[in-house]
Amino acid sequence: MKQRTVHTVGIIGVGPRGLSVLERIVENARDxxxxxxxxxxFEPWNFGxxxxxxxxxSPDLIMNIVSSQITAFADDSVQISGPVRYGPSLYEWSVKLAAGDISxxxxxxxxxxxxxVHENTYCRRSFYGHYLEWAYRELVRNRPATIDIREHRCKVVSVLDTDSGGQLVTGDGGQAVEVDELVLATGHGxxxxxxxxxxxxxxxxGVGGLFQPPANPADVDLDRIAPGQRILVRGLGLSFFDYMSLLTAGRxxxxxxHDGTLRYLPSGKEPHIVCGSRRGVPLHGRADNEKGDRRYEPKVLTEAHIDKLRSNAGPDGALDFRRDCWPLVAKEVETVYYTRLVEIREGKEAADEFSTLYTFLPWSCDSEGVVLRKFDVPEEQYWDWSRVAQPWTGTDIAxxxxxxxxxxxxLAADVFEARQGNISSAVKSALDVLRDIRNEMRYVMKNGGIEGSSYQNDxxxxxxxxxxxxxLGPPWSRIEELMALIDCGVVEVAGPRFSVEFDEAEGVFVGRSAVPDDVHRSTVLIDARLPKVDLARTSNSILVHLKEQQQVKHFTxxxxxAGEYITGGVAVTERPFRVIRSDGSIHAKRYVFGVPTEGVNWVTETGIRPHVNSITVGDSDSIARAVLGLSA
Structure with a gap:
């Protein structure tokens, strides 16, 4: 690194990702x-x-990952160039806090x-916020004497390159700071x-109603919805469960x-919620965690196998997702499912034998059926992706x-399987594989790893x-709560292929599904989906400014x-994610990290999971070392 009087760094956004970059800068610079x-x-809310x-x-909003599987720190499992300084997971911090050992x-x-809190608790989101703010204070308190940290509680509205080679960062209050290196970690905008x-x-x-577009439910003013008012909610994902909780227990x-069955006792302040989605059923409930902080290690979807596929894919190495990658993903899931089924029926020794015979057979080949029959797996228990993706039949929607x-x-069957756990249940152990192999999935997807039309369509x-x-579903307890709310008449779930239009003559929104005569009317519509990452429509002040100045471009x-598919993400280089300008040039000292780069990277909103070689930490370490001028 070139010796200077002072080296200045800016981080815009100090939530979990900005915090991770800060932690990596501090530890890489320490010695x-x-x-x-x-x-x-630069952070308009609290740092951390x-x-x-x-x-x-609201305390009614909870996480969808257990306390032992989330952290703010690096650990020895992560493949990074920088040093590791131990820090507790959310669960370990909770134990210390309860014992009075946290300042x-x-x-x-x-x-x-x-x-x-125990290691498998789904904590309140606000509780995790306290942990992140503590982690931030610890970083500040334990930083080396060579590092000075300056807080600017503001929203950044502009960044301009200066004649001296720096970057002038201006906040919404008019304050301006010049920095050498700048990291944008703005999160969901x-x-x-x-x-x-x-x-x-x-x-x-026009009709005195309400349309709430996609947003963080914690930010939405729900007081506008009156008790007993019929409302339509589009979407049955995580945001739906947030709205569900805020409008019921939150009121x-x-x-x-009672006798093992969960019942809901209304307060009388709830609206009548009619909800639905294209698929018709909510996300699968998250199973009780039996893995601790461990994960399933993939057998066929490995980096070595992916590299081999790329070497055979032509000059750019781009893969076709359905042809090249999906068979590997499906094979991992199905192998775990069948192995667990065999273990339940015949014991571990038979399960080990089955796994040896089945794992490396090509997906969906005739030999798989031979092995399944050898171990007497009933045909009615065969894994069927079409049925998994659409669990209802024409009779069910008659x-x-x-x-x-x-x-x-x-829903009752989903709760039953989830309560068995993510190892004991054959179904839930298989679905949990999709969480466990995200590192490998990101490796497949990163930086145009999938050919454009396949990325768009597949x-x-x-x-x-x-x-x-x-x-990506909620804890199974949320599914059980939904059942209780349906039972008492507070919530009504429309059929699949749910869509909403408006009727100008009646002055109402009208929701319809594939179920005959399933029609619902209301003057209130909530779109309970997360906003899609889209540079074209972003209202994030700094991204809007950079776009207007042609300092960022879409990742294609x-x-x-020989064409291009335009994603909604910001174009950046491979690690350390330097910004690519509209003219294709690279800004050597400006980086974008996390959610705004969705498309370049994959599932960018997930947090740091300990002891599984978190790619998020690897990414933040690469940025930190680039910022400090250290080799990766």
């Missing part, structure tokens, strides 16, 4: 950099927790939650309304268990009554939705027909 470093942090994990949000002032409610959403908004405004309702009967049976158009449905993926 390796003698030059004084000034790190300027940012917006999504802020500590003042800081915390309210009685936070201490009480810490005392109740709001996006402007699409043309279709604008029409829905205009209609709602004073209570759950009680009438509202048959749909409700199917739905409640389906990844974005099909697999991402399937992956979310099967592996080359197609086999």
């Amino acid at each position: 390796r950099v003698d030059t004084p470093i000034v790190i300027n942090l 927790s940012g917006d999504v994990w802020r500590t003042d949000q 800081g002032t915390y309210g009685a409610e936070v201490i009480a939650e810490a005392a109740d 709001a996006v402007g309304l699409s043309a279709a959403e604008q029409r829905l908004r205009s209609f709602a405004d 004073g309702g209570r759950y009680e268990r 009438s509202s009554r048959s749909w409700t009967e199917f739905l409640m049976s389906y 990844v974005e158009g099909w697999f991402n939705s399937l992956h979310a449905f099967l592996s 993926v080359r197609t086999a027909s």
Whole structure:
């Protein structure tokens, strides 16, 4: 690194990813950099927790990952060039907090939650926010004397290159700071309304109704929805469960268990919620964790195998997802499922023999059936991806009554499997594989690893939705709560292929599904889906500015027909993710990390998981070392 009087760094956004970059800068600089470093942090919310994990949000909002599988620190499993300094996971921090070994002032409610946390607890999001803010304070307190950290509680609105080679960062309060190196870790940003959403908004405004576009439910003013009011909710993903909780338990309702069945006792302040989605059923409930902080290690979807496929794929190495990658993903899932089935029926020795015979057979070949028959796996238990993706049949949607009967049976079965655990249940152990192999999936996807038309049609158009449905769901307790809310009449789940339009003559939104006569009317529509990453529509102030200055561009993926598919993500280089300008040039000292790069990278919103070689930590370490001028 070139010796200077002071080396200045800026980090825009100090939620989990900005915090990880800060942690990596501090640890890489500790014994390796003698030059004084000034790190300027720009964050309008609290440092460490940012917006999504802020500590003042509703206690009814919970995480969908257990406390032992989330951390803010690197560990020895991560393949990085920088040093590792131990830091506790959320679970380990909770134990210390409950024992009085964590410094800081915390309210009685936070201490009480810490005392109740075990390694498989799904904590409140606000509780995780307290952990992140503690981690930030610890970094500041334990930083080496050569590092000065300066906080700027503001939203950045512009960045301009200076004649001296620096970057002038300006906040919304007018404050301006010049830095040498700049990292953008802005996380989920709001996006402007699409043309279709604008029409829905205009209609709602015209009839005195309400249209709520995709947003973080914690940020939405739900007081506008009156008790008893019928509302339509589009989407059955994680945001739906947040809205469900905020509009029920968040309004004073209570759950009680009677003879093993969960019941909901309304407060009378709830609206009547009619919800639905194209698939018709909510995301799979997350199973009880039996793995601790371990993960399933893939057998066929390995980096070596992926590299071999790339070497045979032509000059650019781009793969076709359905042809090259999906068979490997499917094979991993099905092998775990069948191995567990055999173990349940015949014991571990037979399961080991089955795995040896089955694992490396080509996916969907005749020999797989031979092995399944050898171990007497009943045909009715064969894994069927089409049935997994669409669990209902034409008979199930023949009438509202048959749909409700199917739905409640389906939800009860999902809860039953989830309560067995992610090892004991054959189904849930298989689905958990999709979480465990994300490192390898990211390796497949990164930087245009999938050919453009295949990425558009197979990844974005099909697999991402399937992956979310099967592996990104809420704790199973949320599914059980949904059943209780259906039972007491507070929630009504419309049939599959749910769509919503507006009727100008009636002055209402109208929701319809594939179930005959399944029609619902309301003046309120909530779109319970996360905003899609889209540089074209972003309303993030700094990305808007950089786009206007032609300092960022869309990431595009080359197609086999010599065309390009334009993703919604920001174009960056491979690690350390330097920004690519509109003219194709690379800004050597500006980096974008995390969610805004979705498309270049894959499933960028997931956190740091300990002891599984977290790619997020590897990414942040590469940025930190580039910022410090250290080799990777």
